[in-house]
Amino acid sequence: MAVFCQSCGTGLPVSARFCSSCGAAVPRPQPMPGRPLIRPRVGRQIAGVCLALAQSNGWDVSVVRILAVLGFFFSSGLVGVAYVAAWIGIPDETANLPGAYPPGI
Numbered sequence: 001m002a003v004f005c006q007s008c009g010t011g012l013p014v015s016a017r018f019c020s021s022c023g024a025a026v027p028r029p030q031p032m033p034g035r036p037l038i039r040p041r042v043g044r045q046i047a048g049v050c051l052a053l054a055q056s057n058g059w060d061v062s063v064v065r066i067l068a069v070l071g072f073f074f075s076s077g078l079v080g081v082a083y084v085a086a087w088i089g090i091p092d093e094t095a096n097l098p099g100a101y102p103p104g105i
Contacts, residue, residue, distance in 0.1 A: 040093050047087040 003012045003026060005019040012019060016026050037056045039048035050068050054061035071079035 037090055038093050039087075039090050047083075048092075049083055049086045049090060052090050053086075 003014055003016060004010065005012060005022060005024055005026065007024040008019060008022045010019055010021040012026060018025055035056050037052055039052045040055065041048075043051050043061070045051075045065065050064040051061050053059070054064045068079060068083065072083075
């Protein structure tokens with residue numbers, strides 16, 4: 001993967017900190033802050049997986065749900081297996097609710 005200077009457009013290696021042509025500093029990409037991937041309690045239809053993906057990435061939840069249903073039918077159930085794995089793997093929002101008991105109680 002190549003990095004390009006924003007000042008002059010010269011192709012640079014990924015490890016470059018300064019442009020070899022113009023000497024401008026090469027900015028490092030900053031991770032974008034996003035919402036955590038958590039299954040919310042309010043607004044769920046089945047398990048909250050589609051809602052969690054939509055809220056985490058800023059997508060429309062209706063589109064995610066339609067794509068999940070279509071993917072289930074056209075992938076011979078493979079998307080269903082992925083949905084169940086996400087249901088198990090994505091944490092529930094209960095830990096963030098006020099008055100919720102800590103795990104193990």
